[in-house]
Amino acid sequence: GDDLSRTFWSPGQALVRDPEGGRLRPEDLVVGSVVHVMPEGIENSEHPLEERAKAAVLVIRLDPADLSPGAAAGAVEGIVAYSKICTHMGCPVALYEQQTHHLLCPCHQSTFDVTRDCAVVFGPAKRPLPQLPLRRDAEGYLVAAGDLGEAAGPSFWERG
Numbered sequence: 001g002d003d004l005s006r007t008f009w010s011p012g013q014a015l016v017r018d019p020e021g022g023r024l025r026p027e028d029l030v031v032g033s034v035v036h037v038m039p040e041g042i043e044n045s046e047h048p049l050e051e052r053a054k055a056a057v058l059v060i061r062l063d064p065a066d067l068s069p070g071a072a073a074g075a076v077e078g079i080v081a082y083s084k085i086c087t088h089m090g091c092p093v094a095l096y097e098q099q100t101h102h103l104l105c106p107c108h109q110s111t112f113d114v115t116r117d118c119a120v121v122f123g124p125a126k127r128p129l130p131q132l133p134l135r136r137d138a139e140g141y142l143v144a145a146g147d148l149g150e151a152a153g154p155s156f157w158e159r160g
Helices: 048-055 069-073
Strands: 015-017 034-039 057-061 079-083 095-097 102-104 111-113 119-122 134-136 142-144
Touching: 015 142, 034 048, 079 134
Parallel strands: none
Antiparallel strands: 015 034, 034 057, 057 079, 095 102, 102 111, 111 119, 134 142
């Protein structure tokens, strides 16, 4: 089916710090903050380990003036969220360079520019990291505005 093309993220689903838990508000993050999050309730899914592997997301707070229009469209107050799964071979992208706003994959050095929709600026990856669109809920917490913009993970995976 389309299992590789969608994740556990859905509209209104809270972002929860991983592994410690706890929902996020914009005021919890300062410019330069990077937080690993999962969708709330993922541990209750039918296949939690598989769902966690696809739904891993990094949340980064930037100065809103540094964001391209595309990145800003899914951001809240300069806070963006991108898949942590490299589009080259599926390694976990987690090295953030605050001065350049680049995310680096440690496996093959694919480098993504967070300010420009996570566009590839170096390395073998061919696609940007998919963005998770964000919004605030009625209580002021960050929640997903939908699923990732496109499938997470390597380009060679069979897609539904």
